[in-house]
Amino acid sequence: MPQNLPAAYRDLVNDLRHLKDRSRLSLTELGQKTAISKSSWERYLNAKHFPPRHAVQALCRAAQVDEEAVLARWERAEAEWNRGGNTSSPAEPKPDQSTAHADGSHDKEPKAPRSPMRRALLAVSTLITVRPRATTAAVLLLGTAMLVPAAIIHASYGTGRASDARPPICRLRSCEGRDPMTTACEDPVTVGSRTAADGTRLEIRLSPSCQAGWVRSWPTHRDFRIEVTSPDGHAQAATTPTALPTAGGMVTTTMIAAAHATGLRCCYYPSAGRPGRECFNAGS
Numbered sequence: 001m002p003q004n005l006p007a008a009y010r011d012l013v014n015d016l017r018h019l020k021d022r023s024r025l026s027l028t029e030l031g032q033k034t035a036i037s038k039s040s041w042e043r044y045l046n047a048k049h050f051p052p053r054h055a056v057q058a059l060c061r062a063a064q065v066d067e068e069a070v071l072a073r074w075e076r077a078e079a080e081w082n083r084g085g086n087t088s089s090p091a092e093p094k095p096d097q098s099t100a101h102a103d104g105s106h107d108k109e110p111k112a113p114r115s116p117m118r119r120a121l122l123a124v125s126t127l128i129t130v131r132p133r134a135t136t137a138a139v140l141l142l143g144t145a146m147l148v149p150a151a152i153i154h155a156s157y158g159t160g161r162a163s164d165a166r167p168p169i170c171r172l173r174s175c176e177g178r179d180p181m182t183t184a185c186e187d188p189v190t191v192g193s194r195t196a197a198d199g200t201r202l203e204i205r206l207s208p209s210c211q212a213g214w215v216r217s218w219p220t221h222r223d224f225r226i227e228v229t230s231p232d233g234h235a236q237a238a239t240t241p242t243a244l245p246t247a248g249g250m251v252t253t254t255m256i257a258a259a260h261a262t263g264l265r266c267c268y269y270p271s272a273g274r275p276g277r278e279c280f281n282a283g284s
Contacts, residue, residue, distance in 0.1 A: 001013060001046060001047045002047055005047055006077070006080040006081055007080070008073070008076045008077040008079075008080040008081075009047065009050070009077040009080060009081055010047070011073060011077070012051075012073050012074055012076075012077040013044075013045065013046075013047045015070060015073060016044060016045055016051065016056070016059060017045055019059050019060065019062075019063040019065065019070070020041075020045060020059065020063070022063040022065070023059070023062045023063040023064075025062060027041050027042060030059075030062060033058075033062050034055070034058035034059065034061075034062055035058070036055050036058060036184075040055070041055075050077075050078065050081055051074070052185075052187075052188065053071070053074060053181060054181055054182065056070055056071060056074050057071070075250075082189075082190050169183065169184045169185075169210070170183055170185075170210055170212065170255075171210055171211055171212070172210075172211045172212065172257040172259065173257050175210055175211075175212035175255040175256075175257060176212070176236065176254070176255060176256055176257055177236075177254050177255070178254060178255045179252070179254060179255075180205070180207075180212075180214045180216075180252055180254075180255050181252060183210065183255070185207035185209060185210035185212065187207055187208055187209050188205045188206065188207045189205070189206055189207075189208070190203050190204070190205055191204050191205070191206045191213075191261040191264065191282040191283065192204035192261075192264065192266065192280060192281060192282040192283055192284050194266070194268075194278070194280040194284070196268050196270065196278050197270075197278065198220055198221065198270050199220045200217055200218065200219050200220050200221075200224070200268065200270075201217060201218045202215060202216075202217045202226070202266055202268055202280075203215065203216050203217070204228070204261075204264050204265075204266050204280075204282050205252075206258055206260075206261050206264065206282070210255075211257065211258060211259045211260075212255040212256065212257055212258055213228065213230070213255065213256055213258035213261075213264045213282075214228060214252055214253050214254065214255045214256065215228045215252065215253045215266045216250055216251070216252040216253075217250070217251050217252075217268075218250055218251075219251055223271060224268065224269060224270055224271060225268075225269040226253050226266065226267070226268055226269070227266070227267040227268075227269070228253050228256050228264070228265070228266055228267075229256075229263075229264070229265040229266075229267070230256045230257055230258050230263070230264065231258055231259065231260060231262060231263030231264060232257075232263070233263075234256075236253070236254065236256045261282040261283065262282065262283075263281075263282070264281065264282040265279060265280070265281050265282070266279065266280055266281075267279040
C-alpha cells in the first residue's frame with residue numbers, strides 16, 4: 001500500500017481487505033459475484049485506485065455485512081482524498097522491462113514461450129496448407145460439435161445468473177436519465193461544490209470515462225429541486241423523493257451528457273414550487 005495515503009483512505013482500504021477475507025472469495029470469484037472485474041478489485045484493495053461507492057456496496061453484500069458503517073467510512077475517505085486535491089488514483093509504477101548491468105548495458109526481457117494453444121494453431125495452419133480440403137472439413141465438423149453444447153450451457157448460465165449481470169456501461173447521451181450509482185462509471189471526480197443558504201451541500205460530479213455528469217447533495221429538508229445543465233446548454237431537472245434518506249444520507253440527480261467539466265452547471269431550488277434559486281458552475 002502506498003505510504004502517502006490519507007489516514008481515512010488507508011483505514012478504508014484495510015476495511016475492504018477485511019471484508020474480502022471475510023467473504024472467503026478469491027479475486028476471480030469476487031469479480032464474478034460483484035460484476036466488477038478482477039483487475040479493478042486488485043487496484044481497489046492495493047490503493048492504486050479509489051473505490052467507487054457501488055463497489056463498496058457490492059463487497060458488503062458479498063461479505064454479508066451491514067453497509068451503513070462502511071459507507072460512512074467511504075464518505076470520510078473520499079472527502080479527505082478530495083480535500084487533498086486528488087482527482088485521480090495513486091500513481092502506479094511501471095514495471096521494469098530490462099535488467100541493467102554495471103557497464104550500462106541492458107538485457108532485454110526474454111520472450112514468453114509459445115503457449116499450447118499457439119502451438120496447436122500453428123499445427124492446424126500447417127495442415128491446412130498441405131491438405132486444405134480435408135482439414136477445413138474436419139475443423140468445421142469439430143466446431144459444430146462444440147458449439148451446440150456450449151450454446152445450451154450459455155443459455156442456462158445466462159438465465160440462472162441474470163441477477164449478477166454487470167451494471168450497464170454508458171457514454172454521453174446513452175447515460176442521460178440513468179442513476180449514477182447503478183452504472184459502471186468508476187472514475188467520478190468532484191468538479192464543483194457549494195453549500196446552500198439552508199445548509200444543503202451540493203457537488204457537481206463528472207465521470208471522464210463515461211463523459212457524463214450529475215449532482216449529488218446532502219439535503220436538510222424535503223420538497224426541493226435540483227437542475228443540472230450540460231456543457232451544450234440543455235438542462236435536466238430532478239425533484240427529491242418525498243422522504244429524506246437517513247441522517248447524513250445522500251441524494252443524486254440522474255446523469256447528463258458532459259464531455260468535459262467546462263459548462264456544467266447546477267441550480268438548486270430550496271422549494272420546488274416557489275421562485276428563488278442558487279446556481280454555481282464546475283470549477284467553483
